Amino acid sequence: MLHNTFVQISDCHIDDNPQLMGVDTHLNLNRVINKLSDTKFDNLIISGDLAHSGTIKSYQILKKALKKINSNIWVIPGNHDNIENLNTIFSKNMLDKLLLGKWEIITIDSVQENKTSGILTKKNLEKLDLDLSTSKAQYNLIILHHPIVPMNSNWDDSLSLENPEELFTLISKHPKIRAVLFGHAHQMSEFKQNNLQIISCPSTAIQFDEEERVGFNSYTLHDNGKLEYYTQWI
Numbered sequence: 001m002l003h004n005t006f007v008q009i010s011d012c013h014i015d016d017n018p019q020l021m022g023v024d025t026h027l028n029l030n031r032v033i034n035k036l037s038d039t040k041f042d043n044l045i046i047s048g049d050l051a052h053s054g055t056i057k058s059y060q061i062l063k064k065a066l067k068k069i070n071s072n073i074w075v076i077p078g079n080h081d082n083i084e085n086l087n088t089i090f091s092k093n094m095l096d097k098l099l100l101g102k103w104e105i106i107t108i109d110s111v112q113e114n115k116t117s118g119i120l121t122k123k124n125l126e127k128l129d130l131d132l133s134t135s136k137a138q139y140n141l142i143i144l145h146h147p148i149v150p151m152n153s154n155w156d157d158s159l160s161l162e163n164p165e166e167l168f169t170l171i172s173k174h175p176k177i178r179a180v181l182f183g184h185a186h187q188m189s190e191f192k193q194n195n196l197q198i199i200s201c202p203s204t205a206i207q208f209d210e211e212e213r214v215g216f217n218s219y220t221l222h223d224n225g226k227l228e229y230y231t232q233w234i
Helices: 025-036 056-068 083-093 122-134 164-172
Strands: 003-009 043-047 072-076 097-100 103-107 139-143 177-182 189-193 196-200 215-222 227-233
Touching (some): 025 215, 056 083
Parallel strands (some): 103 139, 139 177, 177 196
Antiparallel strands (some): 003 215, 097 103, 215 227
8 A cells, every 4th residue: 555544633522512612513523424424534533622521421422423434533632621531432542653554643642731722741742752763654743632833813822832842842853754733723724844744623613713614634644755635624
């Protein structure tokens, strides 16, 4: 196989009550899932804020909705998630590292307890450094929940990652890193720093910019180190 495919969805904000932020988050998620059920891909990654209040019931609702997906499902926590409840329902789906052909996806937890903004602790940065140093893959891709660059929109950047410079210092040591993906900002954007692609995933619930649709990002990882993707709006 010359390439691997995966889909990223983010910020589902499923709650016990479907009505949230002026939309039906359950209905919008199901619209995305119905589209995904007609799409061929190897893995689905949910990059945080699966739930809004973090209740057991909300994760159960989400898990039931995801039964239509025929690929592997992986999740990382966001600031709205209750890590204990998330682990209870999605214990087999928690993503640390994922080898896809000549690529390895490596996650880093950016969530702070009881805070909207993110931070990368010394411990988590050391773990990421070790994971990257020991990765046998030719190319690496990092996923976290919080934005690592200013979003150039009406998004409040103070709610993003508080210490992105520490991540960029680490990234500069590891030239195999080709891309960093995140959610949290509820918008689709791409940024470039040198050869690094920095990609934000839209929300399945509601966008925080002018975009009125919901959507997801679909990625193709080529064996030559090229990453291609598109945003599917619904």
